[in-house]
Amino acid sequence: MSVGAPKIPVTVAEVVTVTPMVKRFRFVRRDGAPMLPFSGGAHVVVEMDDHGTRRMNPYSLMSAPDDTSGYEISVRRDDAGRGGSFYLHTHVTPGTEMVIGSPVNLFPTNARARKHLLIAGGIGITPFLAQMAALQAQGGRFELHYSARSSDLAAYADDLTARYGDRVHRYLDDQKQQIDLANLLPGQPLGTHLYVCGPKGMISWVRSTAHALGWPETAVHSEEFLAPPIGAPFTVELATSGKTIAVGPAQSLLEAIEAAGVVAPYLCRGGACGECETSVLACDGQIAHNDHWLTDDQKASQTRIMPCVSRFAGASLVLDR
Amino acid sequence: MTTAPPAPMKSRPVYGVLAPLPGTAHLMVADGEGGAALIDLLAKADDPAMLATSHIIYVPGPNGSDMTHDVQALGAAQFRRSPTIAAALPRLQKVLADAHMGLQVYAAGTEGLIGQVQREVMLAGLPWQAVRTEHRGSTVRRVQCVHCKGITENVRTDPFPCSHCGLNLFVRDHYSRRLAAFQGVNIDAEDPGRVPPALDRFA
Numbered sequence: 001m002s003v004g005a006p007k008i009p010v011t012v013a014e015v016v017t018v019t020p021m022v023k024r025f026r027f028v029r030r031d032g033a034p035m036l037p038f039s040g041g042a043h044v045v046v047e048m049d050d051h052g053t054r055r056m057n058p059y060s061l062m063s064a065p066d067d068t069s070g071y072e073i074s075v076r077r078d079d080a081g082r083g084g085s086f087y088l089h090t091h092v093t094p095g096t097e098m099v100i101g102s103p104v105n106l107f108p109t110n111a112r113a114r115k116h117l118l119i120a121g122g123i124g125i126t127p128f129l130a131q132m133a134a135l136q137a138q139g140g141r142f143e144l145h146y147s148a149r150s151s152d153l154a155a156y157a158d159d160l161t162a163r164y165g166d167r168v169h170r171y172l173d174d175q176k177q178q179i180d181l182a183n184l185l186p187g188q189p190l191g192t193h194l195y196v197c198g199p200k201g202m203i204s205w206v207r208s209t210a211h212a213l214g215w216p217e218t219a220v221h222s223e224e225f226l227a228p229p230i231g232a233p234f235t236v237e238l239a240t241s242g243k244t245i246a247v248g249p250a251q252s253l254l255e256a257i258e259a260a261g262v263v264a265p266y267l268c269r270g271g272a273c274g275e276c277e278t279s280v281l282a283c284d285g286q287i288a289h290n291d292h293w294l295t296d297d298q299k300a301s302q303t304r305i306m307p308c309v310s311r312f313a314g315a316s317l318v319l320d321r
Numbered sequence: 322m323t324t325a326p327p328a329p330m331k332s333r334p335v336y337g338v339l340a341p342l343p344g345t346a347h348l349m350v351a352d353g354e355g356g357a358a359l360i361d362l363l364a365k366a367d368d369p370a371m372l373a374t375s376h377i378i379y380v381p382g383p384n385g386s387d388m389t390h391d392v393q394a395l396g397a398a399q400f401r402r403s404p405t406i407a408a409a410l411p412r413l414q415k416v417l418a419d420a421h422m423g424l425q426v427y428a429a430g431t432e433g434l435i436g437q438v439q440r441e442v443m444l445a446g447l448p449w450q451a452v453r454t455e456h457r458g459s460t461v462r463r464v465q466c467v468h469c470k471g472i473t474e475n476v477r478t479d480p481f482p483c484s485h486c487g488l489n490l491f492v493r494d495h496y497s498r499r500l501a502a503f504q505g506v507n508i509d510a511e512d513p514g515r516v517p518p519a520l521d522r523f524a
Contacts, residue, residue, distance in 0.1 A: 110448075112443070112446055112448075113446055114445075114446035115446075185422060185423065186345050186421060186422065186423050187421060188421060188422040189420075189421060189422070190417055190418075190420040190421060190422060190424060190445050190446060190447060191445050191446015191447055192422050192446070193446075211343065212343050213343065213344075213345060213422075213423050214342065214343050214344030214345050214346075214422070214423035214424065214425050215422055215423065216447060216448060216450065216451035217450075218448035218450045218451060219422070219447060219448055219451065
């Protein structure tokens with residue numbers, strides 16, 4: 001959640017191994033009070049103190065939105081990443097005290113839709129778990145198409161089939177099964193909204209296929225949190241604060257700004273929401289725009305930057321921060 | 322002292338220029354000079370299959386312009402002329418009820434026609450932005466009286482007397498997508514009878 005919004009002190013109540021790659025964490029409030037209800041598709045930012053490095057990673061809430069006794073997230077271990085998911089998998093156990101942000105929803109279902117067509121790839125299933133629970137309770141019409149590498153990596157697939165029956169369709173890469181979008185999309189009744197959450201390649205495949213088949217952009221929704229990439233260190237001048245800061249290889253620009261004691265806005269910390277957008281006052285070099293918020297023209301002009309995921313290489317970068 | 326002109330009202334619709342989009346079917350609705358926008362649209366289509374998957378609903382304009390002959394001559398798979406927008410709406414509703422995703426909807430002509438197509442599409446569950454629009458021809462307005470809720474079509478002057486309750490209404494740029502109408506507010510509520518002269522604002 002953004003600066004100034006309440007953070008929630010929590011205790012980890014339960015850690016469950018879901019698949020060889022995925023663990024589920026349940027958070028309850030330390031003061032015993034109920035959590036706020038949230039809407040399906042919402043995420044929270046989880047704060048971690050990873051041996052001196054402060055990590056704040058977004059994870060979709062997957063528990064039922066009306067369950068105020070706790071929040072649950074499912075985390076896929078990414079051994080090649082910067083360490084947030086690895087830290088959760090290896091260091092967080094029942095009883096661990098942590099701090100999470102308030103829920104923010106950048107991936108809500110459209111309340112006017114006649115039908116919801118949900119496309120999940122791998123761990124991208126998590127926001128849909130909460131959305132389906134809410135849609136089921138409201139009597140909403142939905143259909144899930146869930147693609148995973150193999151049966152033992154298809155987290156929650158059996159539970160979902162048990163709960164929602166033939167509204168759940170499973171596709172396994174190792175069985176050479178693929179979602180038949182070209183036939184699936186044209187058969188949908190008018191007023192269907194399409195939602196996709198999964199790897200980058202899957203999102204662009206679904207988006208471009210839907211566009212080519214005449215789906216309006218405003219009926220196609222996607223969510224992909226980018227992990228800030230590892231890169232070469234660089235130096236940035238913060239004009240408003242009068243500070244010059246160094247950004248380390250495994251540190252994001254936003255994290256470096258925060259480490260310098262400068263208050264900066266953020267919501268998703270994954271290049272999706274636009275909250276941290278910052279003006280570039282001077283740029284002698286090349287900004288590596290890693291977000292999917294700025295338009296191509298804005299990126300080319302090098303006048304704006306999303307510090308949560310983007311980096312810089314060159315002689316000097318001055319930000320209005 | 323001069324003051325800056327007021328910013329345009331946020332709800333005031335903004336229209337575009339029709340251009341062909343990929344789709345499994347194409348529904349085109351136009352009135353009056355909007356027929357010419359459909360002719361231009363189809364001239365831009367590089368997919369020869371577009372005509373064969375197009376359904377056109379055409380209504381003569383509020384000022385009498387009738388391009389029925391030219392629009393029908395385009396040779397769309399289906400063509401239907403309706404005498405009025407109101408008479409065209411049941412057909413539009415039926416087409417939308419039977420349609421699948423992949424349908425592209427284009428609306429051209431008066432603001433009243435475009436707004437009512439957008440409203441039907443929205444009621445069918447698509448986002449209103451999914452309708453591609455182009456304003457052509459008459460600028461007459463469809464106005465809702467905020468007092469009696471009656472709608473007056475083809476409003477030309479400002480103020481004008483409500484066709485339902487008779488109040489003198491000032492025509493605002495404040496627009497309702499749900500009603501597909503601009504809002505008309507009584508102009509002499511505090512000083513009954515003091516009504517400024519009606520100006521010909523919309524033609």
